[in-house]
Amino acid sequence: xxxxxxxxxxxxxxxxxxxxxxxVYETRDTTxxxxxxxxxxxxxxxxxxxxxxxxxxxxxSGRYSWNFQKSTSSFNFTITASQVVDSAVYFCALSxxxxxxxxxxxxxxxxxxxxLQVKP
Amino acid sequence: xxxxxxxPSNKVTEKGKDVELRCDPISGHTALYWYRQSLGQGLEFLxxxxxxxxxxxxxxxxxxFSAERTGGSVSTLTIQRTQQEDSAVYLCASSSPGKxxxxxxxxxxxxxxxxx
Numbered sequence: 001x002x003x004x005x006x007x008x009x010x011x012x013x014x015x016x017x018x019x020x021x022x023x024v025y026e027t028r029d030t031t032x033x034x035x036x037x038x039x040x041x042x043x044x045x046x047x048x049x050x051x052x053x054x055x056x057x058x059x060x061s062g063r064y065s066w067n068f069q070k071s072t073s074s075f076n077f078t079i080t081a082s083q084v085v086d087s088a089v090y091f092c093a094l095s096x097x098x099x100x101x102x103x104x105x106x107x108x109x110x111x112x113x114x115x116l117q118v119k120p
Numbered sequence: 121x122x123x124x125x126x127x128p129s130n131k132v133t134e135k136g137k138d139v140e141l142r143c144d145p146i147s148g149h150t151a152l153y154w155y156r157q158s159l160g161q162g163l164e165f166l167x168x169x170x171x172x173x174x175x176x177x178x179x180x181x182x183x184x185f186s187a188e189r190t191g192g193s194v195s196t197l198t199i200q201r202t203q204q205e206d207s208a209v210y211l212c213a214s215s216s217p218g219k220x221x222x223x224x225x226x227x228x229x230x231x232x233x234x235x236x
Contacts, residue, residue, distance in 0.1 A: 045227040098223040106223035110163035
């Protein structure tokens, strides 16, 4: 079975602090994808990043960075020098590889989300 | 439109009534997903459509829930005899598998359903 755990329910930081959001996943698939989505107060889900299971390279995009470690089944997300606009709910998600006509549907399995509050 | 659209944006109904929620996927996207976001359950998968293949209904919580996708495009999620626990935001997503090795899903703005 597939499962995603985001143990941190809520995190509160002061602007300019660095913050790491944890994500641990479980899957028996050898090919899978990991995602992070942001849900600001307006409610829409905003795609942030996708990684596949064969690519463990860490990725940096501006103030955002992601650390993927298969050995610990983790895909953590760090925001450097946080800003008030980063306040949102962040979801980590897992999917298998969609194969048309098979039971691999590519559906997203989401963690429970981490609410990040960045105070000025 | 460029993105996934959903209607209505908000729906308030009385317990026991039937409701229909609509999703217009991105043009050309053959895969369509419904998810539900509720306070108690987080974000959970409901149903998946891909072209003419049989849908994956494994996430539907009860037989009061059904969905169809006509002409491989627009989808309607129907909830019969609504209950208060059906109150949630219903999200639709579409993707275009086959254009890459990944399956990026683009989400609509959601329909907020409140059952009184």
